[in-house]
Amino acid sequence: MILAANFKTNHTRKSTRHYLERLSNFLFETSCEHDIFLFPPPLALDFFDDIGGVCVGTQNAYPAPSGAFTGEAGSEQLEELAIQTILIGHSERRGILGESQAFCAEKFRYYASLGYTIFYCIGESLEVRRAGIEATIRHNLSQLEGIDLSYPKLIIAYEPIWAIGTGVSASLEQIQETHAALKAHLSCPLLYGGSVNLSNIAEILALPEVDGALIGSASLKVEDFCQMIQKI
Numbered sequence: 001m002i003l004a005a006n007f008k009t010n011h012t013r014k015s016t017r018h019y020l021e022r023l024s025n026f027l028f029e030t031s032c033e034h035d036i037f038l039f040p041p042p043l044a045l046d047f048f049d050d051i052g053g054v055c056v057g058t059q060n061a062y063p064a065p066s067g068a069f070t071g072e073a074g075s076e077q078l079e080e081l082a083i084q085t086i087l088i089g090h091s092e093r094r095g096i097l098g099e100s101q102a103f104c105a106e107k108f109r110y111y112a113s114l115g116y117t118i119f120y121c122i123g124e125s126l127e128v129r130r131a132g133i134e135a136t137i138r139h140n141l142s143q144l145e146g147i148d149l150s151y152p153k154l155i156i157a158y159e160p161i162w163a164i165g166t167g168v169s170a171s172l173e174q175i176q177e178t179h180a181a182l183k184a185h186l187s188c189p190l191l192y193g194g195s196v197n198l199s200n201i202a203e204i205l206a207l208p209e210v211d212g213a214l215i216g217s218a219s220l221k222v223e224d225f226c227q228m229i230q231k232i
Protein backbone atom coordinates (compact mmCIF):
# COMPACT_ATOMS: atom_id res chain seq x y z
CA MET A 1 0.00 0.00 0.00
CA ILE A 2 1.01 3.58 -0.62
CA LEU A 3 0.08 6.13 2.03
CA ALA A 4 0.83 9.80 1.53
CA ALA A 5 0.28 12.75 3.86
CA ASN A 6 -0.39 16.15 2.28
CA PHE A 7 0.21 18.92 4.81
CA LYS A 8 -1.03 21.64 2.40
CA THR A 9 -0.19 24.99 4.10
CA ASN A 10 0.24 23.53 7.58
CA HIS A 11 3.29 22.80 9.72
CA THR A 12 6.61 24.61 9.96
CA ARG A 13 10.06 23.24 9.17
CA LYS A 14 10.58 22.58 12.89
CA SER A 15 7.27 20.77 13.38
CA THR A 16 7.77 18.85 10.13
CA ARG A 17 11.12 17.53 11.37
CA HIS A 18 9.57 16.57 14.69
CA TYR A 19 6.72 14.80 12.84
CA LEU A 20 9.15 12.98 10.55
CA GLU A 21 11.30 11.79 13.45
CA ARG A 22 8.28 10.35 15.26
CA LEU A 23 6.89 8.81 12.09
CA SER A 24 10.23 7.29 11.16
CA ASN A 25 10.62 5.74 14.64
CA PHE A 26 7.10 4.33 14.43
CA LEU A 27 7.75 2.79 11.00
CA PHE A 28 10.97 1.23 12.25
CA GLU A 29 9.43 -0.13 15.48
CA THR A 30 6.48 -1.65 13.63
CA SER A 31 8.61 -2.95 10.71
CA CYS A 32 6.18 -1.19 8.39
CA GLU A 33 6.26 -2.52 4.84
CA HIS A 34 4.02 0.11 3.25
CA ASP A 35 5.37 2.97 1.12
CA ILE A 36 5.01 6.16 3.13
CA PHE A 37 5.29 9.64 1.62
CA LEU A 38 5.04 13.09 3.14
CA PHE A 39 4.39 16.38 1.33
CA PRO A 40 5.19 19.31 3.64
CA PRO A 41 4.67 22.91 2.47
CA PRO A 42 7.60 24.20 0.35
CA LEU A 43 9.13 26.33 3.12
CA ALA A 44 9.17 23.34 5.47
CA LEU A 45 11.26 21.26 3.07
CA ASP A 46 14.77 20.47 4.24
CA PHE A 47 17.60 18.04 3.63
CA PHE A 48 15.99 15.20 5.57
CA ASP A 49 18.79 12.71 4.84
CA ASP A 50 18.86 11.49 8.45
CA ILE A 51 15.19 10.43 8.41
CA GLY A 52 14.61 6.81 7.42
CA GLY A 53 11.54 5.09 6.00
CA VAL A 54 9.65 8.15 4.75
CA CYS A 55 9.96 9.66 1.30
CA VAL A 56 9.57 13.44 1.41
CA GLY A 57 8.22 15.19 -1.68
CA THR A 58 7.26 18.69 -2.73
CA GLN A 59 3.65 19.84 -3.12
CA ASN A 60 4.63 21.98 -6.09
CA ALA A 61 7.50 23.20 -8.26
CA TYR A 62 7.95 25.12 -11.47
CA PRO A 63 8.87 23.13 -14.60
CA ALA A 64 12.34 24.66 -15.00
CA PRO A 65 15.68 24.30 -13.22
CA SER A 66 15.75 28.00 -12.27
CA GLY A 67 14.83 31.36 -13.80
CA ALA A 68 12.49 34.34 -13.55
CA PHE A 69 9.46 32.70 -11.90
CA THR A 70 8.87 34.82 -8.82
CA GLY A 71 7.59 32.87 -5.84
CA GLU A 72 8.25 29.48 -7.40
CA ALA A 73 10.95 26.87 -6.76
CA GLY A 74 12.63 25.00 -9.62
CA SER A 75 14.39 21.66 -9.83
CA GLU A 76 17.74 23.21 -8.90
CA GLN A 77 16.42 24.14 -5.44
CA LEU A 78 14.82 20.70 -5.02
CA GLU A 79 18.03 18.97 -6.03
CA GLU A 80 19.91 20.70 -3.20
CA LEU A 81 17.46 19.08 -0.74
CA ALA A 82 17.57 15.70 -2.52
CA ILE A 83 13.82 15.93 -3.26
CA GLN A 84 12.86 13.41 -5.96
CA THR A 85 9.08 13.30 -5.57
CA ILE A 86 6.45 15.82 -6.63
CA LEU A 87 2.68 16.28 -6.38
CA ILE A 88 1.10 17.60 -9.61
CA GLY A 89 -2.49 18.52 -10.47
CA HIS A 90 -3.96 18.79 -6.97
CA SER A 91 -7.46 20.29 -7.22
CA GLU A 92 -6.47 23.18 -4.94
CA ARG A 93 -3.76 24.17 -7.43
CA ARG A 94 -6.05 23.63 -10.42
CA GLY A 95 -8.96 25.48 -8.77
CA ILE A 96 -7.54 28.14 -6.44
CA LEU A 97 -4.32 28.85 -8.36
CA GLY A 98 -5.78 28.36 -11.83
CA GLU A 99 -3.37 25.71 -13.11
CA SER A 100 -4.54 24.50 -16.51
CA GLN A 101 -4.36 20.95 -17.82
CA ALA A 102 -1.66 22.09 -20.28
CA PHE A 103 0.45 23.44 -17.39
CA CYS A 104 -0.03 20.26 -15.32
CA ALA A 105 1.10 18.25 -18.34
CA GLU A 106 4.11 20.53 -18.81
CA LYS A 107 5.10 20.01 -15.17
CA PHE A 108 4.62 16.28 -15.60
CA ARG A 109 6.86 16.16 -18.70
CA TYR A 110 9.59 18.23 -17.06
CA TYR A 111 9.73 16.29 -13.77
CA ALA A 112 9.34 12.95 -15.54
CA SER A 113 12.36 13.88 -17.67
CA LEU A 114 14.30 14.23 -14.41
CA GLY A 115 13.11 10.83 -13.16
CA TYR A 116 10.93 12.11 -10.31
CA THR A 117 8.26 9.98 -8.65
CA ILE A 118 5.08 11.81 -9.63
CA PHE A 119 1.85 11.81 -7.64
CA TYR A 120 -0.64 13.09 -10.19
CA CYS A 121 -4.11 14.11 -8.95
CA ILE A 122 -7.40 14.01 -10.79
CA GLY A 123 -10.95 14.54 -9.56
CA GLU A 124 -14.35 15.89 -10.50
CA SER A 125 -16.58 18.60 -9.05
CA LEU A 126 -19.95 17.84 -7.46
CA GLU A 127 -21.65 19.15 -10.60
CA VAL A 128 -19.84 16.60 -12.76
CA ARG A 129 -20.47 13.80 -10.23
CA ARG A 130 -24.18 14.63 -10.30
CA ALA A 131 -24.15 14.28 -14.08
CA GLY A 132 -23.40 10.57 -13.60
CA ILE A 133 -20.62 8.01 -13.77
CA GLU A 134 -19.94 8.41 -17.49
CA ALA A 135 -19.49 12.18 -17.19
CA THR A 136 -17.32 11.59 -14.10
CA ILE A 137 -15.01 9.17 -15.89
CA ARG A 138 -14.85 11.39 -18.99
CA HIS A 139 -13.84 14.35 -16.82
CA ASN A 140 -11.20 12.41 -14.92
CA LEU A 141 -9.71 11.03 -18.14
CA SER A 142 -9.58 14.56 -19.57
CA GLN A 143 -7.30 15.47 -16.66
CA LEU A 144 -4.86 12.83 -17.89
CA GLU A 145 -4.41 14.52 -21.28
CA GLY A 146 -0.73 15.00 -22.01
CA ILE A 147 0.34 12.56 -19.29
CA ASP A 148 2.47 9.57 -20.30
CA LEU A 149 0.57 6.82 -18.48
CA SER A 150 3.42 4.37 -19.07
CA TYR A 151 5.84 6.49 -17.01
CA PRO A 152 7.20 3.95 -14.50
CA LYS A 153 7.27 6.32 -11.51
CA LEU A 154 3.69 7.56 -11.91
CA ILE A 155 1.15 7.26 -9.09
CA ILE A 156 -2.34 8.63 -9.71
CA ALA A 157 -4.60 9.89 -6.92
CA TYR A 158 -8.32 10.03 -7.62
CA GLU A 159 -9.61 12.82 -5.38
CA PRO A 160 -13.20 13.97 -5.93
CA ILE A 161 -13.17 17.70 -5.19
CA TRP A 162 -16.43 17.47 -3.26
CA ALA A 163 -14.81 15.02 -0.83
CA ILE A 164 -11.62 16.99 -0.18
CA GLY A 165 -11.53 18.62 3.23
CA THR A 166 -15.30 18.26 3.64
CA GLY A 167 -15.30 15.40 6.13
CA VAL A 168 -17.53 13.48 3.70
CA SER A 169 -15.67 10.82 1.79
CA ALA A 170 -17.02 9.29 -1.41
CA SER A 171 -19.01 6.14 -0.62
CA LEU A 172 -17.35 2.74 -0.94
CA GLU A 173 -19.58 2.05 -3.96
CA GLN A 174 -18.56 5.31 -5.64
CA ILE A 175 -14.86 4.67 -4.99
CA GLN A 176 -15.10 1.09 -6.20
CA GLU A 177 -17.00 1.99 -9.37
CA THR A 178 -14.81 4.97 -10.27
CA HIS A 179 -11.52 3.18 -9.56
CA ALA A 180 -12.60 0.15 -11.57
CA ALA A 181 -13.47 2.35 -14.57
CA LEU A 182 -10.25 4.37 -14.30
CA LYS A 183 -8.11 1.29 -13.83
CA ALA A 184 -9.25 0.03 -17.23
CA HIS A 185 -7.05 2.84 -18.62
CA LEU A 186 -4.16 2.64 -16.15
CA SER A 187 -1.33 0.34 -15.21
CA CYS A 188 0.07 2.52 -12.39
CA PRO A 189 -1.06 2.51 -8.75
CA LEU A 190 -4.34 4.38 -8.13
CA LEU A 191 -4.83 6.04 -4.74
CA TYR A 192 -8.02 7.45 -3.29
CA GLY A 193 -8.09 10.84 -1.55
CA GLY A 194 -10.88 12.88 -0.01
CA SER A 195 -11.70 12.89 3.71
CA VAL A 196 -9.88 9.65 4.46
CA ASN A 197 -9.62 9.37 8.24
CA LEU A 198 -9.16 6.95 11.11
CA SER A 199 -12.74 5.70 10.89
CA ASN A 200 -12.90 4.96 7.17
CA ILE A 201 -9.35 4.14 6.07
CA ALA A 202 -9.54 0.39 6.69
CA GLU A 203 -12.69 -0.14 4.62
CA ILE A 204 -11.54 2.14 1.78
CA LEU A 205 -8.15 0.47 1.51
CA ALA A 206 -9.75 -2.97 1.69
CA LEU A 207 -11.30 -2.32 -1.75
CA PRO A 208 -9.27 -4.31 -4.29
CA GLU A 209 -9.29 -1.37 -6.75
CA VAL A 210 -7.57 0.96 -4.25
CA ASP A 211 -3.77 0.90 -4.00
CA GLY A 212 -3.41 3.45 -1.22
CA ALA A 213 -4.52 6.86 0.00
CA LEU A 214 -3.57 10.52 -0.15
CA ILE A 215 -4.57 12.10 3.14
CA GLY A 216 -4.83 15.79 4.00
CA SER A 217 -6.46 17.03 7.22
CA ALA A 218 -6.45 13.68 9.02
CA SER A 219 -2.68 13.34 8.58
CA LEU A 220 -1.73 16.56 10.36
CA LYS A 221 -1.19 14.90 13.74
CA VAL A 222 1.54 12.30 13.59
CA GLU A 223 -0.26 10.07 16.12
CA ASP A 224 -3.30 9.95 13.83
CA PHE A 225 -1.24 9.19 10.75
CA CYS A 226 0.57 6.37 12.59
CA GLN A 227 -2.75 4.95 13.76
CA MET A 228 -4.03 5.01 10.18
CA ILE A 229 -0.94 3.14 9.00
CA GLN A 230 -1.59 0.56 11.73
CA LYS A 231 -5.14 0.02 10.49
CA ILE A 232 -4.18 -1.13 7.01
Ligand code: PEP
Pocket residue numbers: 006008159163164165166167193194195196214215216217218
Ligand atom coordinates in the same frame (compact mmCIF):
# COMPACT_ATOMS: atom_id res chain seq x y z
C1 PEP B 1 -5.93 16.29 -0.15
O1 PEP B 1 -5.77 17.49 0.01
O2 PEP B 1 -5.26 15.69 -1.00
C2 PEP B 1 -6.92 15.61 0.66
C3 PEP B 1 -7.28 14.39 0.33
O3 PEP B 1 -7.44 16.31 1.73
P1 PEP B 1 -8.43 15.74 2.87
O4 PEP B 1 -7.88 14.41 3.31
O5 PEP B 1 -8.37 16.77 3.95
O6 PEP B 1 -9.77 15.61 2.26
